[in-house]
Amino acid sequence: MSMMTGERAAADTRAARREARLAIEEFNAEYCAVLDDGDLMDWPDFFTAEAFYNITSRENFDHGRPVGLVYCEGRAMLRDRALAIAKTSMFGPRYLRHYMANTRVTGIEPGGTICATVNYILIETLAELPEGRLHQAGRMIDRFEPQPGGGLLLSSRIAVYDTLLVPNALVLPV
């Protein structure tokens, strides 16, 4: 049913972008649900085996500086990240809630890869800070690969945050 799964080059049409946007919104809703309320070990499954994942400040991104708060090459490193956080990291109890909005499909490449951006905010609530606070606001710069079953996987996600000063620590991915 999808025009992106066949042999033909994917067409970058208005309709295709609209369809892709819906698929991405669905994807991100699931993605956020896993990070907010689910099992962190499921998070790497949103990515392709070779995926690139980076969280970096707008300061770095705008100046072409490559460091990331989290910098992963490949799903194996994403799994290591999830495992390390889940099993070895010490941090205070907290709730994190991710919001993604303003999804924009910026292009569909002939190979089917969907390029998109989405704004995000991350609200962190600590036991001693029950009113919660904005932890990050920024945008995701994404590349999605359509999968044979009809779903999407991220082959690249760069989270660029405007909130220059990270409050204390970023314990979970965005």
Add this chain to the structure above:
Amino acid sequence: MSWHPSIPAAEVREKGAVAVEADGLRLALFALEGEIFATANICTHAFALLTEGHVEGGCVECPLHQGLFDIRTGKAQGAPVTKDLATYAVKVEDGTVWIDTEPRAGAEAEAPAFAGAGQGPDPRRVVILGGGQAGAEAARALRAEGFAGPVTLVGAEAHAPYERPPLSKDLLLGRTTLAEAEVFEPGEAERLGTVLRLGLRATAIDRAARQVALEDGTALGYDILILATGAEARRLALPGAETVTLHSLRDAGDAQRLGPALRAASRVAVIGGGFIGLEIASAARALGRDVAVIEAQDRLLKRLLPEGPAELLAWVAGENGVALHLGAAVAGVSPEGVALADGRLVAADCIVIGAGAVPGDALGRAAGLETATAGGILVNARGATSDPAIYAIGDVAVARDEISGAETRMESWQNARASALRAACAIAGTPLPAPETPWFWSDLFGGTLQIAGLPAPDLPTVRRDGDAPAFYCLDAASRVTACIEFGDPELLRLGRRLIASGQPVDPARLADPDTDLSLIEEDDMKMLPIEKRFTWPASGLDRVPDWVYTSREIYDREIERIFHGPTWNYVGLAAEVPEPGDYIRTNVGPTPVVMVRDHDGGINVVENRCSHRAAEFCRELRGNAEEFVCPYHQWSYDLKGNLSGVPFRRGVNGEGGMGPDFDPANHGVRKLKVTQRNGAVFASFSEEVESFEDYMGAEMLADFDTVFPGRKLRVLGHYRHTLMGNWKLYPENLKDPYHATLLHTFLVTFGLLVAGNKSAMIVDPRGRHSTMASAKSDGATVSAENKAEMRAYRDGMVLEDPRLMEFVEEFDSPWSVTMQVVWPGLIVQREMNTLGVRQIVPNGPNEFTMVWTMFGYEDDDEEMTRHRLRQGNLMGPAGFLGLEDNEAIKFVQDGMLNSTGGEHLVALDPKVPAGTSNTLISEAAIRAMYRHWRQEMGL
């Protein structure tokens, strides 16, 4: 039954405890009296290997939290361990230990090991050497502070412990008896449970065996030893000494000899014009004898008192019929009396030497304890000597101030008591009392002279004449440091209050007998000075009070004395401003500055504050500019910070504008002193700061240069985050090797820091900079045991992508990891191949911002750069290690914020008071940092 072979039995017997793996289980083999036992090797309480613990009495103590298990049965012996250890059957065949890996039933089924383990008797044995007042007071104070273990007091004198002051006073006159001077009430020693072994001399201390050898040939074991060996009368080698009886006065025997001798004499000569000599003279006069006092100095008490009170004493002595011979050297003694060097003879039929006392430090000195240059055993604020198992109190102890290094030995009744109490508190684990103002008294010629505080001969002294004269010593800031009174104790009481208040006083008013001294306080004492309000815990550097981390006033003083003081503060990398006009906004401490490269190629650092109305004029994080223009009134500055333009400086149409005296040259922005070291830029508000190389010292500079070898740097980016803690907690964290394997489970789990890694905590001689270093073992050289350790201790815990942990050798250094603190606000990170600097920007006492600049070298290839970036996952605000430190620091600050009067305990590794230690289970580096901090802060 599931038998598995392990290792040779001989190896277990040789080592006592060996970790082995059998059938996938991590087991411990122990040898007890030749027999071999197997237990699980992981503590049932928290993750730790029991084979690294201490084995004693058939039990193994877990190295982590001191949980105790019976090796034979696996039974947990009480808190914190509640769950028994699995045990396994063992047999030895052909010299090899075989283990049945099916655990024995039973151990856990038995009743829980908790037997309501209350406070039993303290197992530590305290031995007190010295049967004087200090020794006896220590025995008494130990019980008062709740110490429940056995206490033995060994005294060379046969008499029960007594106080010495009456010896030279009423006892000489026969007005009191020695029994009345005894420290213990009748039956008190028995009630205290103190074993008195009197008339017995100790001959040696064996610190390794923790034994005291006694003259009867026996030895006395101790866990804690208290040296209260006092002082001995100073002997003078005088020609003719063999022809007469030379008396001195130190102990009861001396007093018992001297009393009758004074009564039998008609003329008494006292050699030595100190307090003891004057007291003997006083007693001799009270007996109606002719008395002469011979003093080598040109006045009495020249080493102790200022001239005023010494002259008063000389006058009083003269009025009471004492003949004073000042500036008189003794040539010899004879039955006729004392011959002076000038040829005169002081006729006497009783000669007494009162030339002071020397500390009885021979036992401690022979045992290798640190001693003071002038004699005596050096102790810290708690009374502990250089051997943490040995304390010294009373006359033999020399207290060395941890901050100033000043050494003080006090021979006084008060100090005997107070030092005994301090040691007892330290041993019993109770809080130390605040230091008392020193107090001393002497009964002379029917009056009493009292001294409060520490007088010194060279201090300016104010005399106040009232009903009786009193003297006040003042320091350079006109604050009262000591009070000497002779006849009006009320003046001493008021003097004590002035000493405690630390307020400057007007010397003229102090001298005026019509000034009410209690009103001096009320008039002038609006605000106590900072060092009187913020006093360090009496225990010393092993405690850090909360106010160090939470007080705004302390924080302000840190900015003034540390960040704006003679320190080098990291501001950025030269690689961040490669071209003329390139600038970054940065900070020195909390103060905003701009680092900018000028057209001469130099790097300038100027305060980011317009000299007109203080506006922080540079707003962009970085950029390139030809000049800086303050947005408010368009004042402009060149790249060196010089004021180049003032709009309407000369007014409009001759009206307004600056006055004729306005010179732009005087109104540039504040320029800081700048230095560079291989691409790192430092600035200082102080013109007096030493060179960066001297500031660092050779050892610290070498670690710094490993990361900054002069290769061109490539900036990979920044992290910025706020931490909800006091800024000092961050350098402390990197001077705290104790936390590394305890907080950072990741390190242990994935083998980055494991038992057997080489590591070090190195501190510069001044205590401010430091390097925490460790060497990652590469796979080829890791022992099988350590490999087992590096594997996850929970199933499935291995890195899927091991590139994170790869270490590409690129430095000429024995260390794969160095975390260097460059005081006050820089951390240089070399975590294998991920390199960076962290700049601390304090933001009030309870928060700071950390700016990380991650970098590589310009000649790195693409793969090396990516490797550094991948390894960066370890560090930063989301780093596997970094985030845990951030959280821990926040927890510490949270713990302090809503309480008051608290203090931290940083007492690990007492053998190293402060500085570099050989063990990672140490807080000596933190203590060194606070020694420096207190020196800089004057607190």
